[in-house]
Amino acid sequence: xxxxxxxxxxxxxxxxxxxxxxxxxxxxxxxxxxxxxxxxxxxxxxxxxxxxxxxxxxxxxxxxxxxxxxxxxxxxxxxxxxxxxxxxxxxxxxxxxxxxxxxxxxxxxxxxxxxxxxxxxxxxxxxxxxxxxxxxxxxxxxxxxxxxxxxxxxxxxxxxxxxxxxxxxxxxxxxxxxxxxxxxxxxxxxxxxxxxxxxxxxxxxxxxxxxxxxxxxxxxxxxxxxxxxxxxxxxxxxxxxxxxxxxxxxxxxxxxxxxxxxxxxxxxxxxxxxxxxxxxxxxxxxxxxxxxxxxxxxxxxxxxxxxxxxxxxxxxxxxxxxxxxxxxxxxxxxxxxxxxxxxxxxxxxxxxxxxxxxxxxxxxxxxxxxxxxxxxxxxxxxxxxxxxxxxxxxxxxxxxxxxx
Numbered sequence: 001x002x003x004x005x006x007x008x009x010x011x012x013x014x015x016x017x018x019x020x021x022x023x024x025x026x027x028x029x030x031x032x033x034x035x036x037x038x039x040x041x042x043x044x045x046x047x048x049x050x051x052x053x054x055x056x057x058x059x060x061x062x063x064x065x066x067x068x069x070x071x072x073x074x075x076x077x078x079x080x081x082x083x084x085x086x087x088x089x090x091x092x093x094x095x096x097x098x099x100x101x102x103x104x105x106x107x108x109x110x111x112x113x114x115x116x117x118x119x120x121x122x123x124x125x126x127x128x129x130x131x132x133x134x135x136x137x138x139x140x141x142x143x144x145x146x147x148x149x150x151x152x153x154x155x156x157x158x159x160x161x162x163x164x165x166x167x168x169x170x171x172x173x174x175x176x177x178x179x180x181x182x183x184x185x186x187x188x189x190x191x192x193x194x195x196x197x198x199x200x201x202x203x204x205x206x207x208x209x210x211x212x213x214x215x216x217x218x219x220x221x222x223x224x225x226x227x228x229x230x231x232x233x234x235x236x237x238x239x240x241x242x243x244x245x246x247x248x249x250x251x252x253x254x255x256x257x258x259x260x261x262x263x264x265x266x267x268x269x270x271x272x273x274x275x276x277x278x279x280x281x282x283x284x285x286x287x288x289x290x291x292x293x294x295x296x297x298x299x300x301x302x303x304x305x306x307x308x309x310x311x312x313x314x315x316x317x318x319x320x321x322x323x324x325x326x327x328x329x330x331x332x333x334x335x336x337x338x339x340x341x342x343x344x345x346x347x348x349x350x351x352x353x354x355x356x357x358x359x360x361x362x363x364x365x366x367x368x369x370x371x372x373x374x375x376x377x378x379x380x381x382x383x384x385x386x387x388x389x390x391x392x393x394x395x396x397x398x399x400x401x402x403x404x
Contacts, residue, residue, distance in 0.1 A: 014099040015345035017184075017213070018154065018308040019221045020279050021364030022378055023371050027271040028219070028261050035260035041253035045244045046072030046227075050259050053266035054227045060268070061186070063201050063210060065229050069236070071243055072262070075224035076184060076213035078252040079243070080104050080148070083209060083228070086242035087178055089145030090137060094125045096311070096350035096358075098154045098182070113137055113144070114351045121302070122311070123153030124160040127171040134175045147177045151197055152185035155350045155360040156311040157287070157304035159189065162198045169204050178239075179208045184216035184226075185307045187276060190284035195305055206231050209239070216307075217276050218265040225254050225262040282383055283308040286363040289384055289393050294361075297400035308364055311347075314357040320403040321357055332357045339399045342366075366392040 042050060051067040058065050073079045081104050084091060091105040095114035102112040115125035115133045125133075130147070137144050149168070151160045172179055181200040189195045201208040213226040228243065230236045247253075254262065265272050287304040294301055300313040314321060314332065321327075326335050329346030336344035342365035347358030367374045368388045377383040384390070 014103070015343060015349050015360065017098070017215060017221060018360075018362040019215065019364055020283065020308055021367050021374050022279055023375050024220050025271060025275045027269075028265060031264045032223070032257045032261040035257040038256035038260075041255055042072070042259045044248045044251075044253055046070070046254065047259065050254070050263045050266075053263040054229075057227070057266040057268070058210070058229050061199070063199060063229055065232075069230045069232065069240065071228045071230070071240065071247065072254055072259075073226055073228070073247055073252045074254050074258070075215075076182065076211050076226040077104055078247065078250060079211050079226055079228045080180065081108065081250070082243040082246035082252070083180055083211075083239075084108055084110060084146060085246045086239055087146050089143040092125070092130070092133065092144055092147045092177070093351065094123055094149060094153075096122060096155055096347055096352040097148070098150070099345070099349045101148055102351055111137075111142065113142075117156075118164060121153070121158040121160045121164065122156030123150040123158065124165055124168050125149065127164075127167040130168060130171050131175065134177070144175070145178060146180065147172050148180045148182060149200070150182040150185070151199065152183065152189065152306040154185060154307060155309060155347075156302060157307045157309050158302050159195050159197050159305045162196055165198060165200060166203060169200055173204065173207060177207075179204070181208050181210045182212075183210055184213040186212070187217035188280050188283070188306045188308070190280065190287070190305055201229070201231065206233055206236075209236075214262055214265060217280070218272065219258075219262060223258045223261060225258055227266075278378055282367070282377055283363045285384055286366050286389070286393075290361065290363060290366065290396055293393060293397035294400050297397065298404040299400060309360055309362045311360050312358065314359070314403070317400075317403040318357060326357070328354050329356060329358060330354065332359060336399070340396065366396070368392075 050072050051070050054070045055065055055067045084105055091110055091112045093101050094117045105112040116129045118126045134144050201210050210229040215221040230240045291301055298316045301310050304310040326332050329348040333346035344359045348354040352358055367377045373388050
């Protein structure tokens with residue numbers, strides 16, 4: 001294991017959320033620019049117009065809610081910090097999971113316990129492993145209260161099947177856990193007509209808080225905004241109030257120009273829905289091509305079903321990695337980042353075993369190194385045939401072929 005911490009800090013140098021790498025939608029830029037002269041931020045939790053837009057967004061996804069059952073904050077991390085502080089106790093997360101889930105709990109002094117996921121998908125813990133982990137933590141004097149999961153997952157780019165989700169929710173409810181469902185990637189399904197995605201809040205309305213970061217599909221990552229949709233009932237009203245208290249203490253307000261852009265995006269006008277559709281289709285094509293190249297070289301990866309990334313296991317290529325001095329996920333991260341010329345964060349960033357040679361790769365760097373080239377990808381009916389995309393995919397394949 002490395003002892004030199006430079007560039008490898010667990011929080012400050014953690015990998016960023018996969019972005020689409022595309023120019024900002026002009027209509028969004030216009031809305032933000034029109035609100036740029038507003039001097040004040042939104043009220044804590046969001047103003048009436050933004051909350052109403054968020055309510056409509058949730059209702060169109062089968063999650064009806066009153067506006068006073070929603071809170072908006074400058075990014076999902078602020079909401080998860082507030083929820084963890086409000087609920088208390090220890091936190092359970094899948095292994096692997098987004099790189100920022102465990103650090104936010106530890107920053108509050110709360111242990112975060114990783115629970116293995118089944119072979120077919122990430123994001124949702126194996127129900128039997130969940131029960132075993134909860135009982136072990138309690139036997140050791142812990143107090144597990146919160147399970148965070150994601151049906152459409154970062155880092156694995158998979159969508160958990162409904163039957164697995166149902167079994168895991170049954171196990172969580174039986175152990176008295178509150179659930180937070182991170183649904184940031186639900187609008188990025190590569191094959192939306194062939195992939196069944198159910199929100200845990202549809203199966204278990206009274207025990208699930210849904211969190212959605214708008215950087216998943218609707219806003220650029222540099223314009224932080226996210227919503228939390230609370231379950232109905234008196235207990236949830238109290239949770240909502242405690243979350244607002246924490247957000248107030250953090251002064252976690254959405255800037256007025258960003259709130260205007262977020263409100264516009266959440267109403268899903270035609271320019272926004274068209275951009276989302278085009279961006280998802282583009283990244284799905286590139287992810288499928290990258291997946292084919294990686295698997296052909298002998299590595300393992302689940303077929304990507306959502307998002308702008310894929311999760312690669314290089315265990316079958318271990319002899320070649322060892323010959324190149326790569327013995328763990330950090331060394332693999334360094335090796336592939338240098339060889340590919342793009343970030344390749346190791347699986348240990350996502351709570352996976354350091355010894356396991358796994359990395360997350362994102363598709364945005366494969367679209368080109370200029371805004372013009374990436375815009376060309378978005379507008380092309382055959383983006384994989386563009387010369388700069390072909391070169392990027394060929395380079396990716398050559399790096400993995402050298403290891404096979």
